[in-house]
Amino acid sequence: MTDQTQNLGRSLLETDARTRKRNAAEARFKAFGVAAIAVALLALVVLLTSVVYNGASAFKQTYFELDIELPEAKLDKSGTRDLEVMKKVTTIGYAPILTAALEAAIEKAGIETTLDKKAIGGLISKEAAATVRNAVLANPEIVGTTQSFSILAEGRIDGYFKGRVTLESAALDSNTSPEALMLAQALADAGYADTKFNWAFLTAPDASDQRPEAAGLGVAILGSAYMMIVVLVLALPIGVAASVYLEEFAPKNRWTDLIEVNISNLAAVPSIVFGILGLAIFINFAQLNQSSPLVGGLVLTLMTLPTIIISTRAALKAVPPSIRDAALGVGASKMQSVFHHVLPLAAPGILTGTIIGLAQALGETAPLLLIGMVAFVRDYPAAYTPEAGLFGEASTALPVQVFNWTQRADPGFVERASGAIITLLVFLLIMNAIAIYLRRRFERRW
Amino acid sequence: MNDMRLMERAVDMNETKIAAKGVQVYYGATHAIKDVSIDVPARTVTAFIGPSGCGKSTFLRCLNRMNDTIDICRVEGDIRLDGEDIYDKRVDPVQLRAKVGMVFQKPNPFPKSIYDNVAYGPRIHGLAKSKADLDEIVERALRRGAIWDEVKDRLHAPGTGLSGGQQQRLCIARAVATEPEVLLMDEPCSALDPIATAQVEELIDELRAQYSVVIVTHSMQQAARVSQKTAFFHLGHLVEFGETGQIFTNPRDPRTESYISGRIG
Ligand SMILES: Nc1ncnc2c1ncn2[C@@H]1O[C@H](COP(=O)(O)OP(=O)(O)O)[C@@H](O)[C@H]1O
Ligand SMILES: [Mg+2]
Numbered sequence: 001m002t003d004q005t006q007n008l009g010r011s012l013l014e015t016d017a018r019t020r021k022r023n024a025a026e027a028r029f030k031a032f033g034v035a036a037i038a039v040a041l042l043a044l045v046v047l048l049t050s051v052v053y054n055g056a057s058a059f060k061q062t063y064f065e066l067d068i069e070l071p072e073a074k075l076d077k078s079g080t081r082d083l084e085v086m087k088k089v090t091t092i093g094y095a096p097i098l099t100a101a102l103e104a105a106i107e108k109a110g111i112e113t114t115l116d117k118k119a120i121g122g123l124i125s126k127e128a129a130a131t132v133r134n135a136v137l138a139n140p141e142i143v144g145t146t147q148s149f150s151i152l153a154e155g156r157i158d159g160y161f162k163g164r165v166t167l168e169s170a171a172l173d174s175n176t177s178p179e180a181l182m183l184a185q186a187l188a189d190a191g192y193a194d195t196k197f198n199w200a201f202l203t204a205p206d207a208s209d210q211r212p213e214a215a216g217l218g219v220a221i222l223g224s225a226y227m228m229i230v231v232l233v234l235a236l237p238i239g240v241a242a243s244v245y246l247e248e249f250a251p252k253n254r255w256t257d258l259i260e261v262n263i264s265n266l267a268a269v270p271s272i273v274f275g276i277l278g279l280a281i282f283i284n285f286a287q288l289n290q291s292s293p294l295v296g297g298l299v300l301t302l303m304t305l306p307t308i309i310i311s312t313r314a315a316l317k318a319v320p321p322s323i324r325d326a327a328l329g330v331g332a333s334k335m336q337s338v339f340h341h342v343l344p345l346a347a348p349g350i351l352t353g354t355i356i357g358l359a360q361a362l363g364e365t366a367p368l369l370l371i372g373m374v375a376f377v378r379d380y381p382a383a384y385t386p387e388a389g390l391f392g393e394a395s396t397a398l399p400v401q402v403f404n405w406t407q408r409a410d411p412g413f414v415e416r417a418s419g420a421i422i423t424l425l426v427f428l429l430i431m432n433a434i435a436i437y438l439r440r441r442f443e444r445r446w
Numbered sequence: 447m448n449d450m451r452l453m454e455r456a457v458d459m460n461e462t463k464i465a466a467k468g469v470q471v472y473y474g475a476t477h478a479i480k481d482v483s484i485d486v487p488a489r490t491v492t493a494f495i496g497p498s499g500c501g502k503s504t505f506l507r508c509l510n511r512m513n514d515t516i517d518i519c520r521v522e523g524d525i526r527l528d529g530e531d532i533y534d535k536r537v538d539p540v541q542l543r544a545k546v547g548m549v550f551q552k553p554n555p556f557p558k559s560i561y562d563n564v565a566y567g568p569r570i571h572g573l574a575k576s577k578a579d580l581d582e583i584v585e586r587a588l589r590r591g592a593i594w595d596e597v598k599d600r601l602h603a604p605g606t607g608l609s610g611g612q613q614q615r616l617c618i619a620r621a622v623a624t625e626p627e628v629l630l631m632d633e634p635c636s637a638l639d640p641i642a643t644a645q646v647e648e649l650i651d652e653l654r655a656q657y658s659v660v661i662v663t664h665s666m667q668q669a670a671r672v673s674q675k676t677a678f679f680h681l682g683h684l685v686e687f688g689e690t691g692q693i694f695t696n697p698r699d700p701r702t703e704s705y706i707s708g709r710i711g
Contacts, residue, residue, distance in 0.1 A: 322550060322552055322554035323554060323557075325512070325548075325554065326554040326555070326617070327556075327566075328512065328543060329512070329543060329548040329549075330543070330547065330566060330567035330570075330620060330621065330623075330624055331541070331543040331544035331547075331567060331570065331624055332540070332566075332567075332570055336570055340566075341556060345557065
């Protein structure tokens with residue numbers, strides 16, 4: 001049989017060698033594709049599970065529910081309810097009151113314990129004294145009465161109720177003991193301790209190294225929100241204006257080519273370089289406040305601009321030229337054709353690009369470290385103060401807070417850091433959902 | 447002798463709307479239009495024919511300065527609309543394009559409602575004083591575009607949802623809504639089926655009563671059907687310009703003859 005006669009008279013029902021080879025190649029390629037996707041999905045699942053597994057507990061917190069007697073003899077010796085005088089009693093003065101209240105609860109519940117007074121006081125978070133003190137200073141009339149409070153349990157105790165700390169691990173831990181845990185369990189059984197949803201994690205400021213149970217994301221969320229406002233207000237108009245000019249109005253010559261190349265290069269510059277730039281320009285030269293959301297926002301704006309410009313130009317390029325011709329053909333000016341027809345059609349693409357840019361900026365850490373946003377910030381930044389101006393007060397940001405917490409020694413911060421990552425991911429998810437929603441909405445206008 | 451007098455009469459009857467003299471167009475180094483002079487008469491359909499790439503569209507776009515939007519394009523020579531130089535420094539192309547409307551090869555309605563498509567031009571030129579005014583302008587334009595009956599019940603439906611032929615008639619309605627004096631059409635039927643083509647051709651014939659229509663077409667039959675004057679372009683030159691009947695039955699230039707008989711093209 002010669003080559004030429006090979007296909008003659010052959011049945012369609014049997015595949016020849018060539019076809020079999022081709023089909024095998026296709027099957028192999030598909031298998032590789034499926035394998036690649038499976039690996040990616042697996043990595044994602046592992047990542048998410050570990051983060052959620054470690055971090056979900058950050059959203060719950062153990063509190064003691066105590067009736068606390070607030071003796072006038074200790075809290076307001078003068079009896080005048082004068083705030084200046086009362087402020088002289090520090091949190092150290094409040095600690096014994098809390099310990100006494102806990103002892104009273106133990107006695108009332110009839111719990112036997114071998115722990116001494118100091119160890120019993122150790123069940124309570126160091127932050128709790130400040131909580132009670134603030135309540136007293138905010139409302140001095142309650143001195144001399146008995147009030148019920150929800151006060152934070154110490155981090156190890158909290159960890160015990162979340163399963164992080166066990167009786168065995170406590171035996172090896174100098175900061176707590178199995179007896180303390182058993183006492184806490186007995187208190188919980190008697191209804192004096194409760195693990196409930198932890199709003200403070202989202203609203204409270206950061207806490208010091210020894211108090212993971214009190215640490216919250218409030219300042220970081222506010223700081224990140226301020227920075228996003230700065231980025232949105234600056235980068236969107238500047239980026240869109242620059243792209244519209246470059247794409248629709250600028251002559252095509254060597255200069256615009258140069259600018260285009262530079263914008264593409266800027267998009268690839270490592271973010272830490274923008275941090276150095278921000279440090280040099282905004283802090284050293286312009287003398288803006290270190291660690292302020294204003295400076296952070298400016299740095300992130302520089303970083304986001306190329307992303308927005310590139311995606312906006314792509315969106316403008318995708319608008320068919322026939323639409324521009326149509327507008328010019330009925331006597332619209334260049335500007336009318338752009339603003340009445342081209343920009344609305346490009347809007348979904350611009351929005352998507354902007355939100356992706358914002359999401360990138362939200363998760364950016366490196367440049368913020370350089371401009372001092374990694375500092376430990378206890379106080380909420382105000383939106384406006386005469387000295388610091390708009391967004392000028394020290395703050396921190398979500399990703400930096402994650403970085404910060406992972407550096408700390410107390411194991412309680414592992415949970416906090418994972419919880420912060422979950423929060424960050426939820427924000428990113430919300431932003432992407434908004435991007436998808438907006439795109440659908442605009443595109444539905446046929 | 448007799449022949450000559452006939453020619454004079456024809457020119458007398460038709461006042462000139464657009465007069466082009468010695469027009470040269472360059473795309474960078476490409477010389478696309480070579481020394482073209484032509485007088486487009488008023489209230490007449492003038493057809494530009496010629497093999498593809500010969501410069502018909504390029505020359506048409508000179509007449510409303512659409513070539514200004516192409517960076518590398520350079521136009522030389524003298525083009526006058528009613529005696530006024532349209533390339534004069536004082537002329538704003540935007541005002542010119544309101545007077546010289548254009549319909550493109552591919553139907554290109556705005557992705558807006560049918561009503562807004564037609565109303566856009568009158569709106570930006572401030573032609574309507576009130577909503578009722580605008581409604582009237584839109585209706586008149588759609589009627590002149592011979593599409594009113596098909597769309598009057600769905601004026602607020604998207605213009606892009608119409609069929610190709612309807613879209614092109616909508617584009618013609620949009621172009622006439624700004625009350626232009628000249629209507630330029632660049633192969634308006636090339637994307638349409640024969641029935642839609644017949645409708646548009648009929649429309650062009652009606653438009654002749656009010657406008658000077660210049661139509662580029664690659665179909666000689668179409669030129670013969672709709673135009674009174676025909677210009678034949680070849681390789682950037684205007685080879686021959688005359689009465690349509692004369693061009694098709696008795697061309698003077700051998701190149702015209704070979705194109706018409708199908709030997710070049
Ligand atoms: N935008 C442009 N840039 C460069 N050359 C062009 C452009 N448009 C047309 N040309 C050139 O000009 C010549 C005439 O084109 P065109 O006017 O479109 O011809 P027609 O409409 O008769 O088919 C062609 O050689 C074409 O390659
Ligand atoms: Mg053409």
